[in-house]
Amino acid sequence: MARTRRNFSNRVTLSTVAERAGVSPMTVSNVLNEKPNVTPAKREAVMEAVRELGYQPNRAARALASASALRIGLLHRDTESSFLGQVLLGTLRAANRHGTEIAVRPFDPADEKSALKAAEGLIRSGIDGLIVPPPLCENPSIMELQARYHIPMIALAPGASLETIPSVRIDDEAAAYDLTRLLLARGHRRIGFIRFASSHLVSASREAGHRRALQEAGIPDDPALIWTGRPTYEDGLKAAEYFLSLAEPPSAIFGSSDDLAAAIVNYAHRQGMRIPEDLSVAGFDDAPIASQIWPQLTTVRQSISNIAEIATEYLLKSLSERSEMAPEAQLVDYEVIERQSVANLLEPAKV
Template identity: 45%
Template sequence: MQDVAAQAGVSVMTVSNVLTGKKLVTDATRAAVMKAVDALHYIPNIAARSLASAAPERIGVHFRNIENAYLSAMVIGAVDATSQMGAQMLVGRWDLDSGLSPIDVLRQLVRSGAQGVLIAPPFCEMLTGEELAEFEGVALIGLSTGDTLARLPSVRIDDKRAAFDMTRRLIALGHRRIGFITGAANHLSSGTRLAGYRQALQEAGLSVSSDLVANGELTFDSGLVAMTQLLESDVRPTAVLASNDDMAAAAMAVAHRAGLRVPDDLSIAGFDDSPLAVRVEPKLTSVRQPVSAMADQAVRLLIEAVRHPEAERSIVTHMVEHRLVERGSTSTAPVV
């Protein structure tokens, strides 16, 4: 750091402020320091930095212990943010069979030293005022909340609008029988995405049939069951929108087993645009919810709150733009 400071013509403290992301220097000074860092091939020693400060920020990541692409992307984003900002990351995973409730796991994280916690749905959407009062002084933020929360800040997309946009796109491709696979009932996004799907159908003058809606649990296996139900209904869809990519991939598997060609006979779209979307064949059309970037943003907000405890904390919903990513799993409706 002394070498970097000498080459940039600044103090060692200024170099430290730049490398830890503190907003105490001008853009010109920051650029000069980073130029010196690049020229000298300097790599900050995060462990040494933590020892020197004696108070590394500890950020917990709280989620249910299930396998899906969304949670993988969330953890990757949190890892990126904590590593780049020199913070420690603690993981709290809860399981329906563990005997520990989500609130027990949150308590464990805080007892382990977490000063801020990123909380995945559905638990972030379920926290009561009484429970939040227990964690006064701990920075908490929800991720991908299906709607605005009154008690907790969050980073989210407009789920209703996103589902509306994808359904409207399928309608524009000529589809009139569009199936929908919901998410888990305890996730707010399940309701808002279903509402967006229904609104798009209604605005297009199409009927909303219960036969075209199947319940899922945001897992691949639940997608298999839901898609089988849709194909066995009296009103077989020509397109299906699933509430995440895992269930959309399962829907594609069921369609292939039924002898249907995707997208010639049946178009399928997903949600999240996770890495899974480009690992299936054909590649999946999906609503891009930038989960990793959202988790990165949320963790940075937590770290800033921990570093500046004197700042006033307010409940803010940080909205992130979604977009439609069209690939090979959707096309114009088949002629019947």
């Protein structure tokens, strides 16, 4: 006859709590899961026992019993970036609450097919849902997977609302609008803007917000003040070179990403310019580099970990309730952060 295992750990379980509280394990479970229809007296007794014993539910058991056993996949590009850390942190916070495992898989951004392969591998490995950070959420062949495999997906910070899949993001248009308004309020009239190739939703939204602010201020469109490039450091240097060689250079440059803005600052320094006295610079994202350079960048802060947490929570909720997610964007707050990289032209005395 099989022998029962010894209880090495003296673990406090549901039954321990039930015994102490003088109720059945079921009632303890009901209290813990906030089910209605438990008399206040019993609820109190259970809570007291939980407190006394320092009871912690066993997540594995919970996951197994609730037949959830959910696994969600997360695709990521770049182990170096702080972006991944933010995404991981938020996803973990939500996943831990639900006792859910998260399967992380990297892909090679240099290889066109790598992301698709990684996504399909993840799906075949049996994940129940997929979290899609940028820039994948702008990749149609990835988005297509949702329909092909009937796998729920949610996009992180896609820059604009997507038509077929739900997402969590800030309002990039409004945020860029606010930042440009700040630049205008500091007296800037000629503002250079760097955008990415048109396929980047984030960049398009930010440009739209920027233009709206200019328009409202009665500043006419000036194509010379829009520079289009790739979101790389090198192209940031090129943009700076372009803007500073104009007959009438802008007094401020709005980088649409902190990396780009940092490149501008670097280029200007090498030209012997002072920031912000000779040139103001603003970025977007509040990435670590925004406060690692000098002067620190005026920028827009979006909490990626918060976005990832909300998205994961939503995905898990819909999965466990077997309800469909609406293919809509949930907007979260952003914050314009003013640091030292933008001069106030209206108070020259203070410079």
